[in-house]
Amino acid sequence: MSPPALKWEKKMKTGIPAMNRFKRHHLAAAAILLMATSSAHAGQMTFSQTPPGAGAREPAPNIIVSVDDSGSMGWDIPTRMTSLKAAMINTFGNPTAGTKGIIVDDRIRLGWQTMWDNGRYSRPSDQRNDQSTLSAGAINSVKVFSGTHRTNFNNFITSLTPSNGTPSHKMLANVYGYMSTPTGVNSLFAKEPTVTASPYLSCRRSYHILMTDGAWNNTGSASPNAGNYDGTTRTLPDGTTYSTTDPQTGLYRDSFGGSKGTLADWAMRNWATDFQSSLANDVRAIKDVTTAQTVGALSVSTYWNPKNNPMTWQGVTQYTIGFGDDATSWGATPVWDATTDDNYGGDYANLFNGTVSWLDVMSGSDTRRASDLWHAALNGRGKYYPARTPSDLQAAFQDILSNILAQTAKPLVSIATSSTRLTTGAFAYIAKFNSENWTGDLSAYAIASKTGLPSTSATWTASTLMNSTDLSVFNPSTRVVLTHNGTVGKGFKWANLDATQKSVLRNGTSDTTTVGEARVDFLRGDRTKEQRETGGYLRNRDSRLGDIVNSNIWYTGKPLRMDTDYTGHASFRSSNSGRTPVLYVGANDGMLHGFNASTGKEVLAYVPLGAYANLRNFTQTDYSHSYFVDGHPFTGDAYNGSSWKTYLVGALGAGGKGYFILDVTSPAFTDPGTGDSSVVILDNTATTHADIGHIFAAPTLDNGTQSISQQIVKLNNGRWAVLMGNGYNSTNERPVLLIQYLDGAKELKPIVANSSTGQTNGLGAPRAVDVDGNGTMDVVYAGDLKGNLWKFNLIKTSDTNWGVSAWSGDSVCSNSTSCQPLYVAKTSGGATQPITAAPVVLNHPYGGKQVVFGTGKDLIASDRDASSPQVQTTYSVWDKTTYALSGTSVLSSEGSGASISTGRSALVAQTVTSTDSSGYVSTSSNTVAYSLTDSSAKRGWYLDLPISGERVLSNPLYLGESTVLVGSVVPKEAIEGETCDLSSAVDKGYITALNAISGKAGSTPLFGEAAPTATRTAFGTGEFASLTDIKNGRQRAISSDANCTGSDCSTSSNSGTGTGTGGAYCEAGTGCDGPTCPAGENCGGTCSGADCVCNSKLCQCVGADCACTGSSCISSTCGTVIPGAIADLCIPGLFGARTDWRELR
Incomplete structure (x- = not known):
């Protein structure tokens, strides 16, 4: 794929x-995007054991099986009929023996017929209807293949008795008449034929499998007549012209058939007919070959390539099986390659090119009529199977059913809706x-x-390697x-x-x-x-x-x-x-x-x-x-x-x-x-x-190097550890920061944020902050399901002095019911909003840290199924704590007003103001008036997510220039059962970019010059595309998905031709970014100006004229410096305006 x-x-x-x-x-994604909502329920949560929407599936296909019970089926030892019964029971199962064959219950809808139904009187008395015909509602009509219907089919198989001639045309004519059944409880497109009529699923596929052991000998049995259907120009239901003079159709047509028609004519008629014109034509076309293919001297388009099936209307795909010598050879052209038994071998190319024609099966020897099976299968966009032996016959049935199952099992698992990507x-x-079968795969695309852009074909797939029978491979x-x-x-x-x-x-x-x-x-x-x-x-x-x-x-x-x-x-x-x-x-x-x-x-x-x-x-x-x-x-x-x-x-x-x-x-x-x-x-x-x-939490990552986790860290006691939120459904059900040491005794140190148990609560993804840039993490921010944004103080050199910030000097609170969070997220109506993703943290110009986070969860079924989902929000709040150096240690100063106890009233609301024709959304620019002295001044802003069910499930990303990018998602519906709308089982993603401090649009148009003031757009189906090519650091604006209707939207590379001396599109292998960027790989040299990328390890600048060099630039020329604090110094870590492209893969 x-x-x-x-x-x-x-x-x-x-x-x-x-x-x-x-x-x-289920929960947070990776470096930036997607999914969840609603407040927690009392008691332990029940986590689903299947992916949301995994019960949604393409409709089970209609399959009609027509088998030959003519007299010649009694020939050979064992008889051909004995072989047929064994092949069908091994394929479809034997309910009396408790076997399913290769078809599980409810996976298909099956109908059947035979040429004569000679053995009807050997069946139970209530099943002796004539099963040589197909009629709506009859025992052998199409129904869900399970239970009684499965038993009835088995009774049909065991009753088969050979006698009489071979009226093969009647089988296809019966299919034509039966498929024409109008909508109603007996329609093949009803929800459950003979039981429930609606909803009709117009995308349901239909198939006919014809098995015969020899040449047909009674064209008059078919009514109405097909005529020379494949030799007549006509318009197909999708508006495409089937022209008998077009070289593209040479494979399908012939010049004979008369009024009765051949099997190939009937197959073409059944394929080309829209049997349910009142239903939408949304059958999914099969396109296994995606480009024009050279066949002999002809370039065959994808539409007319028989390896594809462009049928979008309610037609019939035809498979044929010829059993025995009389149905597998015809001793003349077109030649069938009996060595490979490939439908596209032998004279296949010559038929397309017109150098060979189909045999006139309406006249001459009966032996040539076996070729009509090949022709019929190609006309019906299926395949012909020559079965020379009983084992070939069973293999034919099983391969056909396997193909049908594969064609009707479009996974919700298409790449966009499955788990994960990495570039x-x-x-x-x-x-x-x-x-469908609970298998997985991992593929690499160059x-x-x-x-x-990635290749259209995989370099390798893990499943192929793991399923290899070569022991040197696996x-x-x-x-x-x-x-x-x-x-x-x-x-x-x-x-x-x-x-x-x-x-x-x-x-x-x-x-x-x-x-x-x-x-x-x-x-x-x-x-x-x-x-x-x-x-x-x-x-x-x-x-x-x-x-x-x-x-x-x-x-x-x-x-x-x-x-x-x-x-x-x-x-x-x-x-x-x-x-x-x-x-x-x-x-x-x-x-x-x-x-x-x-x-x-x-x-x-x-x-x-x-x-x-x-x-x-x-x-x-x-x-x-x-x-x-x-x-x-x-x-x-x-x-x-x-x-x-x-x-x-x-x-x-x-x-x-x-x-x-x-x-x-x-x-x-x-x-x-x-x-x-x-x-x-x-x-x-x-x-x-x-x-x-x-x-559940995805890891928090280094903002500059996304393959480095910020959860494996050095702490102020000199030890290395893993920092984790304790997750959900713990016995105590309370929020706890886990510190798992990696050295010494590898002990676990938990820090309890709120000691009350039974809260249906737990801590989500943590964000650690190195305040002074010395390589040890000092504070950690993380949210819980009750909307609490906690701040953990790890500044002291002994872990016995670590705990939740107590908002008084540098004291801490731990294992208490009275510890206070930095902020509690609540809706305008006062309902708490869960926080599951890690926040992003950056310096505030007045000192302290600006903490940006979103709310929402996706843990249990009710998170998706709520009829009126809770509004979720993106918040940006100012932690006013200031920090100062004392020798080699950091001192924090947390006043009683550092935490925000007044909720939304302490913040400024930003709102959606407009949406342009391209789907780009603008938001308000309401002023946030921060103050160092006024305790009543605003402490940040919030933006309620505008789409019903939208929530933040993945970690926001800091982009530079105080801009943060927040990914949000409306999770897919938890659809169960058959549906034609698999897109409804796809997450709908959004991204919002705002200035973290002001809540306004960033200074640089993130979505390109065409939308200079836009802050938001729809983006993807729950995945996040790389904003940067990791190899060379080229960056591209984000394109809205709002009006993307093609399969390959927004793929312009915009490759620049700059020389490294500046310019917005300096992409000539220099890694440069910005008008004042000096020449050289990765913009080597001094960082000078508002828009440069440094070559040093970490030169992060704030301010238009910051000129920093070296691996740790701590200088009062970088931005505003508050006396006694180091809030805005250029320091290693997450908090400067820039990070260079060092060592990115």
């Missing part, structure tokens, strides 16, 4: 750091899932250096799969598991050790015990790779320079500069996976402790979908007390509580055999800790 074009357009002046492309379904300079990586026995046995990391093999894990996999004492071992082997990738295999008893899988739904892709390449160049890290970067890049992503097959980013080969899998509870279920034949490793992985470098390491932190999301940590410093992972694994650092996913819940 080709990825939709990434919407990268005009170059922007602002220095926007590289963004990854991400998508999510680097070389590749766009896209993960997805298929809710990015063109000139256009910045070997279940040698695959590196690790786990934790409750004590230490181990290889995931039966002998290494502890007694509890073995008991879970054996279902206590219900199963044997052999079965338990088979389950472990199954999870490792062995398929010999799948039910389809002889003696198999575990679930059949379509792929070894499970569905990837909410987990974002995380790229780990060579170590990158952090904001502070810590002692020893330069050497660590140097020694790992050639490290193999790996993509990490969680899947709902019980594992975190690591894939070589260049080749796609899996290098690591990890089974967390918390996944074991559902592993047995995953192997069962009645598997019901569960989330496993559905949280977001991220990595970061840390010093563990003796050496530098790269650690991966993973979570289970809705799959379970807690987190795990792996050492991924070296991606040359190996199986430890019976020994311990040094890769597994700790696993806290089977935790009994009362304050650890389900962690």
Whole structure:
């Protein structure tokens, strides 16, 4: 599958750091966008175990099966009829034996007929109607294939008896008459034929499968006549002309047929007829070949290529099966290639080019009539299957049904609605899932250096590699799969598991050790015990790779320079500069996976402790979908007390509580055999800790380098740790900041924001701030489900003195019911608004920090299903705390007025004012009058999100020049069942860019010069396109999706031709950005002027004439400096106006 074009357009002046492309379904996405709402319910929340809308699907297809019961079906030993019965039972199942074949209940709607119905009297008395015809409402008419209807079909199969001739034309004529049934309860397009009429689903596809063992011999049985339908010029239902003089139609037409017509004429008629003209023509066209294809000397358009099916009307696709010698050869041209049995081989090209014609099957020997089956299949845009043996016959039925199932299972899982994307300079990586069979995939698409757009074909797909039968590509026995046995990391093999894990996999004492071992082997990738295999008893899988739904892709390449160049890290970067890049992503097959980013080969899998509870279920034949490793992985470098390491932190999301940590410093992972694994650092996913819940939050990222997490940090006690919100549904149900140390005893330090239990609450994604730029994090901001924006003070050198800011000097509050947040988000009516995404923080010109955050959640079904969803809001509030240096320490000064207790009345409302014809939205410019002395002055602004159901679920991004970009989303409807409107199961994304301080439009037009004052637009379907090409730093304006109606909108590259001496589009390999940017790679030299990008490690400037050089510019020339504070100094981290393009991949 080709990825939709990434919407990268005009170059922007602002220095926007590289963004990854991400998508999510349950909670926050990655570096910037999307989804959720409503206030929490009392008690524990129930997290869905399937993606929202996963129950929505394309309508089940109508399939009519016509089989030959003529006398010749009694020939051969075993008889052809015996072979037919076996093939159909093995394909469609035998309800009396409890088998389903390859068709699960309710997946198709089936009708059937036979040429004579010779065996009707061997069926139960209530089923002896004539099933050699098709009539609305009859036992053999099209109905949902399950229950009684399934049993009736099986009775039909077993009653088949050979006798009489072969009136094949009648079969197609019956289909024509039956398809013409008008709308009503018996219509093939009714919601449930014979039961419920409406709603009619006009996009439902219809198929006819004709199986015969020889030449037809009774054209008169068909009524009405088809005539030479494929030899007559006509207008198709979509307005396209089928012309008998057009070379494009040469394959389909012939010059014979008379009044009766051939099978090919009937197939063309059934395909070209709009049987339900009162319904919209919205059947989804099949376009497997996307460009014109050379066939012989002819360039065949996609419309007339028989490998495609452009039918959008309610017509019939025709498949044919010829069984036995009389139906598989005709001894003349057009030649069929019996070596390959390829419908597009033999004389296929010559038929198109007119150098060979179809045989006149209306005259001459009966033997030539078998060619009519090939012709009919091409005319009906299906395929012809020559079945020479009983096994060929079964394979034909199964291949046809598999094709039909694939054509009618458009996944909600198209790339735009699946989990996640990540873009680097070389590749766009896209993960997805298929809710039809709960499989997943991860694909790499090469990015063109000139256009910045991904290729239309994948360089590699992980599922293809993992499903390979070549043991050098994928070997279940040698695959590196690790786990934790409750004590230490181990290889995931039966002998290494502890007694509890073995008991879970054996279902206590219900199963044997052999079965338990088979389950472990199954999870490792062995398929010999799948039910389809002889003696198999575990679930059949379509792929070894499970569905990837909410987990974002995380790229780990060579170590990158952090904001502070810590002692020893330069050497660590140097020694790992050639490290193999790996993509990490969680899947709902019980594992975190690591894939070589260049080749796609899996290098690591990890089974967390918390996944074991559902592993047995995953192997069962009645598997019901569960989330496993559905949280977001991220990595970061840390010093563990003796050496530098790269650690991966993973979570289970809705799959379970807690987190795990792996050492991924070296991606040359190996199986430890019976020994311990040094890769597994700790696993806290089977935790009994009362304050650890389900962690959904996507990681907070370094604003300049999006592959560096700001949650793996050094703290003021000199130790390295992971900072996390405790998530939701913990036993205590209260907001807690988790500080998981990575060195020493690796203990966990929780800081409780509010000690009241049972609140249906928890802490979301945290944002850590290094106030003084010394490389240690001083304060952390994070929100909870009750709308509280908490500030945690970690300034002191002992963690016993850390806690929630008490808003009095530098004192803290911890584990109390009286701790006060910075702000409580509430609607205008006073309802609290949940905060799940991390805020973004920047310097305020009067000192202190400006904190920008949005509200909303998407955790439980009612978050999406509310008839009147709660209004959610983007807030920007001023934390007036000032900071000063005292030697090497930071002192904070928090007055009693630093927290905002008066809610919205302390803020200025910004509102939507207009929307232009291109979909760009403008918002108000109401003044926010800040003051250092007036305690009643406004403390920020807010913007209520204008679209019903819209919410902020991902972390806002700071763009520079005080501009923040906030992604929001209206989540897809939780549609269940059949629908023609799969777009309603797609998230609708929006982006809003405002000045964080004033709430007005930014100084630089983010959406291009055509919309200079716009602040907002619709954007995507819940994903976020990279604003910057990570490879070379080129930036482009964001294009609105409002009027995008094509499949490849907004793809202009706007490549500039600048020389590096300035100009808005300086893109000639210099990395320059802005009119005063000096020449040279990455604008090397001194930063001079309002719009330059520095070449130094971090030269971040505030003010028009800031001239900073070096890695840490602390100078009073940079912006406004408040005496006794360092609020606006140029410091490393997140708070200056600019970040250079250092070491971006």
